[in-house]
Amino acid sequence: MSGGLPGPGPAAVLIGPPGSGKTTIGTLLARRWSVGFRDTDSDVEATAGKSVPEIFVDDGEPRFRELEREAVTSALASHPGVLALGGGAVMDAHTQRALEGYAAGGGVVVFLDVSLAVAAPRVGFNQARPLLVGNPRARWAELMKQRRPTYERLATVHVVSDERDPHEVAKNVAQEVEACRSA
Numbered sequence: 778m779s780g781g782l783p784g785p786g787p788a789a790v791l792i793g794p795p796g797s798g799k800t801t802i803g804t805l806l807a808r809r810w811s812v813g814f815r816d817t818d819s820d821v822e823a824t825a826g827k828s829v830p831e832i833f834v835d836d837g838e839p840r841f842r843e844l845e846r847e848a849v850t851s852a853l854a855s856h857p858g859v860l861a862l863g864g865g866a867v868m869d870a871h872t873q874r875a876l877e878g879y880a881a882g883g884g885v886v887v888f889l890d891v892s893l894a895v896a897a898p899r900v901g902f903n904q905a906r907p908l909l910v911g912n913p914r915a916r917w918a919e920l921m922k923q924r925r926p927t928y929e930r931l932a933t934v935h936v937v938s939d940e941r942d943p944h945e946v947a948k949n950v951a952q953e954v955e956a957c958r959s960a
């Protein structure tokens with residue numbers, strides 16, 4: 778792979794709102810670099826033995842955030858490939874410090890940005906994202922308003938995924954990350 782880190786940390790970490798394509802683009806990026814892919818939502822589901830919506834219903838959002846914080850901490854310390862976070866993970870203070878440390882050590886945090894008009898049909902009305910249930914468009918807009926400053930502050934690079942083929946977005950992210958590495 779070009780652009781890899783010498784240490785044990787991830788080759789790149791993807792942050793951004795639901796529907797920006799963190800899981801999709803992260804998978805393509807990992808394939809492109811021939812490295813592993815991890816997604817904190819999958820790690821949380823594996824630990825809990827149930828889906829994200831089930832955790833929200835059975836155990837509540839605070840428990841989900843606790844499991845998510847542990848998943849982020851563990852992956853930042855040991856996963857050498859591409860790491861996608863859940864959209865709300867960056868709002869945790871411990872996760873913010875961990876991402877700042879990762880970036881200070883040469884890691885690249887990618888903010889995958891997307892507009893409401895493009896994200897809304899992507900996340901749709903499916904039940905997979907419990908925070909968007911009810912009025913997905915309004916909830917998404919509200920969450921993005923709260924979170925955008927944090928996404929921007931933590932990001933090393935910013936890539937817009939609107940109206941673009943996922944392979945094109947993955948190629949663009951790869952180029953941006955590789956440029957950071959060689960800078």
Ligand SMILES: Nc1ncnc2c1ncn2[C@@H]1O[C@H](COP(=O)(O)OP(=O)(O)O)[C@@H](O)[C@H]1O
Binds near residue numbers: 794796900
């Ligand atoms: N660049 C893209 N163009 C079209 N559809 C996309 C793109 N990126 C993601 N999608 C689709 O949008 C949905 C949400 O993508 P996902 O990767 O789960 O986003 P996130 O992990 O950021 O919530 C999926 O159905 C995915 O196939």
Ligand SMILES: O=C(O)C1=C[C@@H](OP(=O)(O)O)[C@@H](O)[C@H](O)C1
Binds near residue numbers: 793800818866908
């Ligand atoms: O925005 C959020 O708070 C969430 C985003 C989801 O991940 P994606 O951003 O991958 O959809 C998932 O972690 C959970 O439903 C909560």
Ligand SMILES: [Mg+2]
Binds near residue numbers: 800818862863
């Ligand atoms: Mg995802």
